[in-house]
Amino acid sequence: MRWWIYVRGVCHDAHVGRLYQLASDAGAERLAQQWYESIDLTSQVGTRHHIVPRAILRRFANRSNQIRLRDRITSKVRIVSVGDVAVKDFYTFIDLNMEPNGSMEVWLSEVEAEFARVIRPYLSTSAFGGARQPQRVDRFALDTFVAVQALRGMRTRRAMELVADYGMKLLNQDKISPQEIQELEIVPHQNDHIQFMHRASEALADHLSHRPVSVAWLGAPLLIIGDEPVVLIPRDDAPKGDLRELIHLKGEYVPPERLVQISNGLGFHDADEVILPLSPHQALIYGPMGARSDSMVWNPAGSEAVRIAREINLLQARNAFGWVATHPDGPHLAQIAWPKPAPAVTIYDDQSLPAMAVNARPHARPRRFLK
Numbered sequence: 001m002r003w004w005i006y007v008r009g010v011c012h013d014a015h016v017g018r019l020y021q022l023a024s025d026a027g028a029e030r031l032a033q034q035w036y037e038s039i040d041l042t043s044q045v046g047t048r049h050h051i052v053p054r055a056i057l058r059r060f061a062n063r064s065n066q067i068r069l070r071d072r073i074t075s076k077v078r079i080v081s082v083g084d085v086a087v088k089d090f091y092t093f094i095d096l097n098m099e100p101n102g103s104m105e106v107w108l109s110e111v112e113a114e115f116a117r118v119i120r121p122y123l124s125t126s127a128f129g130g131a132r133q134p135q136r137v138d139r140f141a142l143d144t145f146v147a148v149q150a151l152r153g154m155r156t157r158r159a160m161e162l163v164a165d166y167g168m169k170l171l172n173q174d175k176i177s178p179q180e181i182q183e184l185e186i187v188p189h190q191n192d193h194i195q196f197m198h199r200a201s202e203a204l205a206d207h208l209s210h211r212p213v214s215v216a217w218l219g220a221p222l223l224i225i226g227d228e229p230v231v232l233i234p235r236d237d238a239p240k241g242d243l244r245e246l247i248h249l250k251g252e253y254v255p256p257e258r259l260v261q262i263s264n265g266l267g268f269h270d271a272d273e274v275i276l277p278l279s280p281h282q283a284l285i286y287g288p289m290g291a292r293s294d295s296m297v298w299n300p301a302g303s304e305a306v307r308i309a310r311e312i313n314l315l316q317a318r319n320a321f322g323w324v325a326t327h328p329d330g331p332h333l334a335q336i337a338w339p340k341p342a343p344a345v346t347i348y349d350d351q352s353l354p355a356m357a358v359n360a361r362p363h364a365r366p367r368r369f370l371k
Helices: 026-038 054-060 103-123 136-151 154-171 178-183 190-208 302-319 353-359
Strands: 003-011 014-022 066-071 077-081 213-217 231-234 261-263 271-277 282-286 323-326 346-348
Touching (some): 054 103, 054 323, 103 136, 103 213, 136 190, 136 282, 154 190, 154 346, 154 353, 231 302, 271 302, 346 353
Antiparallel strands (some): 066 077, 066 323, 261 346
16 A cells, blocks of 8 residues: 655745655555544535536636526536535545544645645646656656546446445345335445555556556636546447457356346446546546647537537536536527436346346435435
8 A cells, every 4th residue: 555645845935735656565555544644534524525626617717707507407507616516525524433533534635735736837838849758756646536427426426325325135035025125225435435545546546557648628618517527538349338259267167147247337447538627618638548649738619529529528517426517608508408317336247136136226316214
C-alpha cells in the first residue's frame, strides 16, 4: 500500500500544496499518521459533501453561482445553487472507535485543491501555443483526481450495494424465500465504498499515467456535466455483454453456467479515451494507452467541436446517475437526447433468481425513509 500525503511547502515565495507519493515504509507511515492527527476528524461530519467538486461546478455556473440541473429520474429541470448540489455525510464513515469520521472528505478536499492548482494554467488563453505536458508531481495530481472522481460517486456505491445483495442471496438461497429474494434488498455500510474508493484509485491513477492527457478548448459553450462526469469512449474492439464463453481458467475451458460475470459497463482498459468536462468550453481528455503527445492544449473548432461536444454530452447523459447540469444560458437540457441510463451493474450467471432480482433493480438507490 502507498500513502498519499499532502505536505505544505514554500515554492517561489508562495505557499502551495504539494502531493507526494511515498513508499509504504516506516517514514511514510509516520507522515501519514502525522497528517491524520493534524486534522479535525469531525469538522466535515454532518455537512453536505459534493460528489462533483464545487471548483468544477462553478465553471458551469452564472455569476450568482447557479446552474441549470435536470433530474435524471424525474426529468424535472430547475435552477439550483452550486452549494446545494451535494449529499449530507456522503463520505462520512464509522471509524474503529465507532465514531463518525470526516477525514475522507478532508482528504478529498486536498486532492481537489491540488488538481485545481495544476489545471488552472491550462484553462487560460495564455496556454495556447506553449502548454506542455505536466511534470511528474503535477501529472500525479491530475491522474489521482480523475481516478478518485471516477470512483467516488453514487454509481460505484450503488454497484457495490447490488453486488453485495446478489452475493448474500446467492449464498443463502436455501434460507430465504423467492419472494424475499425479489423484495428484500441487503445493503452494505457506506464504509465499504469509501474504503474501496481510496484503495482502488491508486491502481486507476497508475493506469491513467500511461495515457497522454490534454485539454480540448471548444469554440463555444457546448458542454454539459453529470454527477458521474468521468466518461469512457470504447475501443473499436472492446468486448461487450456476456463474455463467459471466452473464459479459460488455467488454460481449460469452463462451461458458462459454472461462471458468474459481474459487469458495471466499459472498463478503463477497454477505453480508447477518458474524458472529464471542466467547463462548458473545455474538457480534459486522456488518449489511448501508450500514445504520445507533447502538447497539452488543442483547439477543435467548427463542426469538429460540435461533433466532440455532442459525443461527450451523450456520454454524460447516459452515465449520469442522479442529475446532469449546464450553465443557465448554455445548451438547453430539454433539447439533448436522453438515452436509457446505463445500469449500475449487470450480473450474468445461470439465470439464478438473485441475479434476475439484481438485474431488475431500479437504476436509482431506493428511498429508505419517507416522510
